[in-house]
Amino acid sequence: MTAHHRAAGRSIPAVLLASAILLGACSHKKPETAPAPAPTPVSTVDSAAIRDSIARAQAARDAALARQRAYDDSVRRANEAAASAGEQSGLRNTVTAVIHFDFDKSELRDDARATLDAKIPVLMANPDVTIRVAGHTDERGSVEYNIALGQRRAASAKRYLTERGVTANRIETVSFGEGRPVADGHDEGAWAQNRRAEFEITAGGNRLNKPGA
Amino acid sequence: MTDLKRLVMRFFLPILVVLPLLVPLAPTAAQDTTHRGVTIGLTYDPTSRPGLAVLPVTGSAGDSIRAILQRDFDYSDRFTIVPLDAADPSSFRGTTPGAELNYPLFTRLGAAAVVQATVGDGSLHVALHDVGKGAVINVQDFPLAGRANTRDWRLSVHGASDEVERWITGLKGIAQTRVAFVVGPRVHVLDSDGADDEVTSVTGTPMSPSWNAAGSQLAYSTFGTSSRIMILDLRTGKSRVLHNATPIHANLTPVFSPDGLSIVYSHADDEGSDLFVVPTDDGSPARRISVGRGTDNVQPSFSPDGRRLAFTSGRVGHPEVYIMDADGTNAELLTSFDFGDKNYRSDPDWSPDGRLIAFQSQFADGRFQIMTISLRDRSTKLLTSEGSNEQPSWAPDGRHLVFASTRGGGRELWVLDTESGRLRQLSRAPGAQLPAWSPRLGSSASTSAASRQ
Numbered sequence: 001m002t003a004h005h006r007a008a009g010r011s012i013p014a015v016l017l018a019s020a021i022l023l024g025a026c027s028h029k030k031p032e033t034a035p036a037p038a039p040t041p042v043s044t045v046d047s048a049a050i051r052d053s054i055a056r057a058q059a060a061r062d063a064a065l066a067r068q069r070a071y072d073d074s075v076r077r078a079n080e081a082a083a084s085a086g087e088q089s090g091l092r093n094t095v096t097a098v099i100h101f102d103f104d105k106s107e108l109r110d111d112a113r114a115t116l117d118a119k120i121p122v123l124m125a126n127p128d129v130t131i132r133v134a135g136h137t138d139e140r141g142s143v144e145y146n147i148a149l150g151q152r153r154a155a156s157a158k159r160y161l162t163e164r165g166v167t168a169n170r171i172e173t174v175s176f177g178e179g180r181p182v183a184d185g186h187d188e189g190a191w192a193q194n195r196r197a198e199f200e201i202t203a204g205g206n207r208l209n210k211p212g213a
Numbered sequence: 214m215t216d217l218k219r220l221v222m223r224f225f226l227p228i229l230v231v232l233p234l235l236v237p238l239a240p241t242a243a244q245d246t247t248h249r250g251v252t253i254g255l256t257y258d259p260t261s262r263p264g265l266a267v268l269p270v271t272g273s274a275g276d277s278i279r280a281i282l283q284r285d286f287d288y289s290d291r292f293t294i295v296p297l298d299a300a301d302p303s304s305f306r307g308t309t310p311g312a313e314l315n316y317p318l319f320t321r322l323g324a325a326a327v328v329q330a331t332v333g334d335g336s337l338h339v340a341l342h343d344v345g346k347g348a349v350i351n352v353q354d355f356p357l358a359g360r361a362n363t364r365d366w367r368l369s370v371h372g373a374s375d376e377v378e379r380w381i382t383g384l385k386g387i388a389q390t391r392v393a394f395v396v397g398p399r400v401h402v403l404d405s406d407g408a409d410d411e412v413t414s415v416t417g418t419p420m421s422p423s424w425n426a427a428g429s430q431l432a433y434s435t436f437g438t439s440s441r442i443m444i445l446d447l448r449t450g451k452s453r454v455l456h457n458a459t460p461i462h463a464n465l466t467p468v469f470s471p472d473g474l475s476i477v478y479s480h481a482d483d484e485g486s487d488l489f490v491v492p493t494d495d496g497s498p499a500r501r502i503s504v505g506r507g508t509d510n511v512q513p514s515f516s517p518d519g520r521r522l523a524f525t526s527g528r529v530g531h532p533e534v535y536i537m538d539a540d541g542t543n544a545e546l547l548t549s550f551d552f553g554d555k556n557y558r559s560d561p562d563w564s565p566d567g568r569l570i571a572f573q574s575q576f577a578d579g580r581f582q583i584m585t586i587s588l589r590d591r592s593t594k595l596l597t598s599e600g601s602n603e604q605p606s607w608a609p610d611g612r613h614l615v616f617a618s619t620r621g622g623g624r625e626l627w628v629l630d631t632e633s634g635r636l637r638q639l640s641r642a643p644g645a646q647l648p649a650w651s652p653r654l655g656s657s658a659s660t661s662a663a664s665r666q
Binding site: 141179 | 418420421436462465479481483509510511512525527531532557560573575579604647
């Protein structure tokens with residue numbers, strides 16, 4: 001989006017310049033259509049000047065076309081970059097997508113498994129990527145037991161990934177218990193959001209490879 | 214035995230005998246909020262507490278000392294404080310030959326005992342009068358630490374309260390204790406009467422402070438990506454990492470063994486959490502003592518003799534309280550009762566007399582309440598009902614409990630006398646949690662050179 005705008009901005013002076021050169025070339029042709037001068041011998045110098053002006057106009061047109069091509073290229077590159085950025089953020093979102101748990105449980109629900117399944121090909125296509133899985137709980141229950149529960153949630157996500165081929169030493173786990181809620185309420189809506197595991201890319205995530213590419 | 218002691222025995226023994234008959238085996242409807250005077254499965258009769266009068270204290274900072282003494286005796290829940298404000302101080306002195314006090318006056322006022330204190334040169338001279346006997350039955354000088362109204366000075370006055378209480382009842386008081394707790398990322402320590410809330414210097418984000426038996430150190434865990442077991446020396450204010458505790462993943466809920474030589478804590482990693490024991494000083498590695506097989510095992514609490522541990526385990530699929538030998542053998546489910554339709558019991562704390570374990574249990578409304586369970590017959594008592602009440606910790610008298618409660622709105626620490634049901638708010642620190650009641654501190658916890666006699 002922004003890359004595209006920048007490319008378009010650059011193209012405006014280029015087009016104006018090309019037009020100016022073309023107009024300039026036309027003005028050089030004016031002697032051709034001017035009233036014939038006195039019947040003096042036709043000068044070979046004059047026809048040489050005409051040929052020169054035609055060549056100059058041709059060159060200017062070529063330059064303008066080259067600039068246009070360069071502009072088109074930059075637009076195309078910008079579009080490709082935008083597409084790639086979208087792809088990158090898509091890959092990143094897949095790796096960092098949050099999973100949720102039931103109260104006092106570390107077992108993976110079906111929706112959590114589906115979210116984890118999507119991460120596996122991206123992690124396999126990017127063997128340099130390491131992640132940290134952080135387990136969280138809702139505010140209920142023992143604050144101390146919840147640290148252990150959060151750790152178990154992170155571990156159960158890690159186990160799911162390693163059992164499906166992701167190398168264990170690429171995945172670090174940590175628990176924040178009930179200490180870092182994402183939703184502030186004191187009802188099931190908030191609690192459901194807070195019972196979660198978060199995934200953070202800790203290294204190797206500057207440019208992610210597309211699975212199968 | 215003094216007359217006063219006989220008086221106390223006469224009042225308390227019948228209560229102790231009748232008590233088990235009045236306490237139902239099944240949890241009763243909680244009664245701590247009904248009205249003052251009727252609580253927790255027994256009839257609380259304030260007149261069973263002997264009247265105690267504290268004479269105006271002469272000497273420097275005497276008013277502060279009298280206020281502290283009176284409040285300590287009141288918070289002990291063993292006395293009825295006899296107010297003297299309406300009486301003419303000149304009438305206190307004895308007129309009959311040999312009598313130090315006007316004992317008939319104090320009899321009329323309802324005082325069984327009178328505390329007479331005088332500030333001397335760096336010490337507090339305390340005399341205890343037995344009104345029935347009409348005589349002084351005990352006298353002692355208590356050194357006062359530091360300047361008046363400082364933290365150490367107040368602690369030394371609390372020491373006098375506790376000793377006077379022992380003279381009268383045979384049991385030492387708990388005024389000279391403190392409570393450590395957590396507010397956000399800080400560990401606080403405040404006095405048993407709620408005064409002198411002090412923020413300690415700790416590193417990392419602390420949780421779960423617990424005292425050593427001498428009251429000179431706090432163990433705590435830190436939270437997050439670099440979770441550690443730490444030991445804070447309260448005299449130097451310096452924390453050290455217990456390096457031989459397992460370094461990675463979550464380390465939590467450290468407790469000192471009663472002999473102070475080791476710490477038992479929970480280590481959580483990708484294989485669940487288990488209890489580990491580690492020496493505090495010799496650097497040998499931590500040894501796993503619980504066998505959780507991938508479940509969570511946290512919150513150890515030693516029996517007073519150090520031979521057994523209570524802890525919370527999720528091994529049956531939800532948290533329950535278990536007990537086992539300190540070496541990890543003979544683990545058994547303790548809270549195997551269907552107290553409500555929620556199966557969640559945790560935060561055990563073994564009473565200093567070894568008889569009970571206090572814990573928190575979740576009820577149908579989702580809130581937690583404080584309960585105790587007897588180790589002898591597994592009978593239970595429900596102690597709270599208003600708000601959510603969690604994280605009980607026993608006072609050294611085995612009678613008072615401190616816990617985190619939302620009964621006042623925000624979460625604060627409250628103290629419950631489990632015998633009378635009397636409650637008081639201890640902290641004024643919104644969000645306070647994870648309280649740990651210290652042992653009796655004496656002067657060892659004081660930074661001054663003062664020593665108790």
